Amino acid sequence: MSETKTSLNTAQRRAVAELMRVSPVADELGRRFAAAGHELHLVGGSVRDALLGRLGDDLDFCTDARPEQTLALVKGWADAIWTTGQEFGTIGLQRNGLRLEVTTYRAEAYDRVSRNPIVRYGTSLDEDLRRRDFTINAMAVSVPGHTFTDLYGGLDDLARRELRTPGTPQESFADDPLRMLRAARFAAQLRFAVAPEVRAAMVDMAADLSRITAERIRDEFVKLMCGADPVFGLRLLVETGLADQFLPELSGLKLEIDEHAQHKDVYEHTLTVVRNAIGLETDGPDFTLRFASLMHDIGKPATKAVGPDGRVSFHHHEVVGARMTKQRMQAMKFPKDVISDVTGLVALHLRFYGYGRGEWTDSAVRRYVTDAGPLLSRLHKLTRSDVTTRNRRKAANLAADYDALEERIARIEAEEDLARVRPDLDGNEIMRLLGLPPGPLVGKAWRHLKELRLERGPLTHEEAEAELRRWAEDNGV
Known part of the structure; x- marks a missing residue:
């Protein structure tokens, strides 16, 4: 001493x-x-x-x-x-x-x-x-x-630049098992190594983390994810078995092969995406973006399939992953708005693929923007971060495609104010034109007009009235 x-x-x-x-x-x-x-x-x-x-x-x-x-x-x-x-x-x-x-x-x-x-x-x-x-x-x-x-x-x-405990790590961690998670958090925040005896105790005592409330674990984990180098801390969580106690989906990625980049498994791909996302931040640590980057592919183990040609696929893993992310975040007691934002990004992270094949109409672009809503800026970053291929030509093509999509979004937004997409008639006008009282039918008519707005862009007032009357006639209103 x-x-x-x-x-x-x-x-x-x-x-x-x-x-x-x-x-x-x-x-x-x-x-x-x-x-x-x-x-x-x-x-x-x-x-x-x-x-x-x-x-x-x-x-x-x-x-x-x-x-x-x-x-x-x-x-x-x-x-x-x-x-x-x-x-x-x-x-x-x-x-x-x-x-x-x-x-x-x-x-x-x-x-x-x-x-x-x-x-x-x-x-x-x-x-x-x-x-x-x-x-x-x-x-x-x-x-x-x-x-x-x-x-x-x-x-x-x-x-x-090393983390040690004042007494023995066994004594310290037995008193408060959260200190094991805190070791990973400080490693991420300070870029410090963990002393061998501390790491060994973390491995031996990982199961003791079950004594800690979900809220305390959540708070430490958020601090880890917002550290200078969360990937270092995340690796430590997986290697010591601590991740299995509260985020087993992360360790579960290690065995899966990424169909987009056959040279690395999904675990390594995921950590690369987290680092890429951090590199795109402009206003300090963004937990929502970082955690969505970490969780974006957790649906792959459950959706893995091998085709007759031996190729691996993970169809609809974004849907399964969003559901798994929601369940995990609920178990960790995250606020509802944070859960909604992270799961929304996970669900949308594959939407962009296919744009480069020229399949997107202006309607598809409007839906992309509308579905993303206030998450659009983060979705841009997550989608770009998800490109980890070593094939430079493929990476360049994907980047160019996304540049083109962002330019197209900007053009349509300037013309149509996509951030505020609404039907061309509001609820009051719908009720007046159809003689309806407030109720479910007004909502159905409103949603029909919004679909038309997304599909065709802005309608004139006369066109919107005509479409509303056509819908009313078709639906017996």
Whole structure:
């Protein structure tokens, strides 16, 4: 273990000085706690990120003060206070645009059966640091004194870019199995390697993840997917068996052969698509796009067929995959709107193929845009990302075809405002012209006119009235 409380070397001094320059609020808060006879330390991810030169606006502190004492110390000083985490020892506050969380020293205990920790307050910084997940998150800097504390070699591990646990990984993961998933998340976020003994424990204890609630797993997984290199983390999940505990469809792709690129299996193809999609992002991590890229081919194992000529096919795998994606996301307790967006992209990801054969009419383009709706921009990215062939001519042709489709969409949109495709008559006009009260028949007439709008483009008012009366006559209205 590294020395406990030591003078800072030159690199550490620079990092802490930068931290305090960015956040003088920390020293202000530290002086308030010291005046009341309490310790306060900047801790965990805040120290780690400061040493990595990537400190954000969220700062984490630990203290020997109890939550009610912390609350009394920050009242009148903080710009805002929230107490939603008070039962777990945490008081949140805001000061000068920074979000701060102050948590009482912990010595959490788990019964290793239930899904939630039993919060027990600790009595020292040393005890608090030992219960943290990884050594790189178990460093602290006192405020206002700036004493650096590194009991478990976190600084050395940070320099090696390696994830280790303060105690044995078996002890750490038995206390909270979610830490195994967190290891994969930090690997994805920080591009850090996982120490061999940590990886071995992840393999041996993967089944313990079943003790964790779906919501906690979901939240960690979202963070992993939004990391700098989610593919690294995803590989770790599959290789350790953790993916089988909550996302078995991912591991199931490894054995399938991709009919579009015979040189690689669907698993490798999928990871390439995820990386391609990340490369097309323009406004930071897009979980919906990334997860749709990950799930777009999960219907292939269930639809695999081998023809008389030996060729492999996966007919309708996008339909099956969308259904499987919905079921998996529901099990992971994702919000309904996120489920709808991801499954919509999975269902639509093959629609483009065939466009290059000249089979698409303007009507088909309108339907493509209308079916995608607000997902169109993401669908463009997913479809382009799905091209992973090494055949340069084929890749170039597909890219050119999609360029042509986007240009065609832009032309039709400019002419017809495709984003707002509606029938040429609204419900009120339908009721007035046919003498109908509100009800199902009005909806049927509206949908008929919308189909005509998609098929033929905008109609004049007279044409729309004539089509409506023709439909009414044909349907006995």
